[in-house]
Amino acid sequence: MSNISTAVDLFSGGGGLTVGLKNAGFSVVSAVELEPNAFNTYKINHPEVSVFNKDIKTISGDKFLEASPTGMVDLVAGCPPCQGFSSLTSKYRRFDPRNELIFEMYRVIEQLKPKIIMMENVPGLAQKGKELFEEFLRRISELGYMYEWRVLQVADYGVPQTRRRLVLLAGKGFHIPFPEPTHSRTGENDLPLWRTLRDAISDMPEPVTLSQTKKLGGPKNAKWHVVRDMSAQNIKRLKKAIPGESWRKIPKKLRPDCHKDIEAGFPNVYGRLSWDKPSGTITGGCTTLSKGRFGHPEELRTISVREAALLQTFPPDYIIDTDYMEKACMIVGNALPCTFAEVLARRCFEALRQNE
Structure with a gap:
């Protein structure tokens, strides 16, 4: 052989x-x-x-x-x-x-x-x-x-x-x-505890927004440590979101119409991640607040594309070779x-x- x-x-x-x-x-x-x-x-x-x-x-x-x-x-x-x-x-x-x-x-x-x-x-x-x-x-x-x-x-x-x-x-x-x-x-069995969000991304600097990357010549020049520009309404929602909790903790007046009077639905949307737990499943919606629990534990933003890639255990210097946010998120979210x-x-x- x-x-x-x-x-x-x-x-x-x-x-x-x-x-x-x-x-x-x-x-x-x-x-x-x-x-x-x-x-x-x-x-x-x-x-x-x-x-x-x-x-x-x-x-x-x-x-x-x-x-x-x-x-x-x-x-x-x-x-x-x-x-x-x-x-x-x-x-x-x-x-x-x-x-x-x-x-x-x-x-x-x-x-x-x-x-x-x-x-x-x-x-x-x-x-x-x-x-x-x-x-x-x-x-x-x-x-x-x-x-x-x-x-x-x-x-x-x-x-x-x-x-x-x-x-x-x-x-x-x-x-x-x-x-x-x-x-x-x-x-159990004397194994180390699950790795947490803190283990993976706590040392990351502040990201740039997608609109800010235009001055840099595109998001690749920010190494895709990039977040979407967030609406004023979503910022209000995120201020009320509790790390690790569902959108049900957000006051009804701030909830999207589809969640105002119905307690059913995906519990993780509009949620914040918790520092001391692993993240939930990273998907192609990983920088969109309405698509899962992707809110940063402290800051008024979602995780960035690069942070999502770190949670997928890609090497820190791995190149995400696209100029499009949707495509970058899908590349990261679809990966093993x-x-x-x-x-x-x-x-x-x-x-x-x-x-x-």
């Missing part, structure tokens, strides 16, 4: 999974990402990787192999788009064609025949997407892969954020044991947290060495 352990990153986004794979010892040889801003972000941070800005359906397995110095791929990793199975979209029952992309991942696996498969997705894949998921499992079993899947909490693995993800690990003819948690919510990816990838790397 070669000393080089090669990997392919499918649906790579801005590259959070690739950061973890590289830190774990893999040489990522190729990747694919359709969305142009995410592709640019991936390419500028991982220039050595042969990355395709194409629809995965148009790429044969051979193309992924071309950049491999060993002529093979040891690991195929991927996060197939999963919006159709997300709990955030559960009220929309119509079919989402992206749900079927899991079988494009299967096609690449069938063509490349890697020793290991590592897949991440939303927990809803095992419920709303049960039929597709079970068919995927049946197919990889027929190829000789022994799989295990679990829903894991990323905070248990050193990420300063609560985020539940479905993870599948599969070896060609061998099992891959799941990594043990490195952190704990309560400190780098530290979580690294823990999983290390387990895969160890299994590869043990089954040479």
Whole structure:
């Protein structure tokens, strides 16, 4: 076996999974990402990787192999788009064609025949997407892969954020044991406590607003430590918001019309984060007060794009290569947290060495 352990990153986004794979010892040889801003972000941070800005359906397995110095791929990793199975979209029952992309991942696996498969997705894949998921499992079993899947909490693995993800690990003819948690919510088993918001962003300077970045030549020149300009009404709401509490603590007269007389709905919107807890799940709405608990614990603002990236455990100098706030937030919010990816990838790397 070669000393080089090669990997392919499918649906790579801005590259959070690739950061973890590289830190774990893999040489990522190729990747694919359709969305142009995410592709640019991936390419500028991982220039050595042969990355395709194409629809995965148009790429044969051979193309992924071309950049491999060993002529093979040891690991195929991927996060197939999963919006159709997300709990955030559960009220929309119509079919989402992206749900079927899991079988494009299967096609690449069938063509490349890697020793290991590592897949991440939303927990809803095992419920709303049960039929597709079970068919995927049946197919990889027929190829000789022994799989295990679990829903894991990323905070248990050193990420300063609560985020539940479905993870599948599969070896060609061998099992891959799941990594043990490195952190704990309560400190059981003498593990360190979950990392908090304070651990991740307390030393960050004051950000600039999106309008202020025009004088700097764009938000990239502020390294995306940028927040949206906030309306006067939202500033009033944030003044009344209590860290860690829901919007129900905001006086009714300041609530949006949709929340004035109804106590139902997502409890985290218009909320402030708490210094001494992990953040909630970072999403593509991470700089918008109405889309989640993204208010700063002390200041009259949301977290910045850069702070959201730190909560996703991207390296502090990771380049977010877009000029658009919506795109920057999606690149960060859609990523697999780098530290979580690294823990999983290390387990895969160890299994590869043990089954040479």
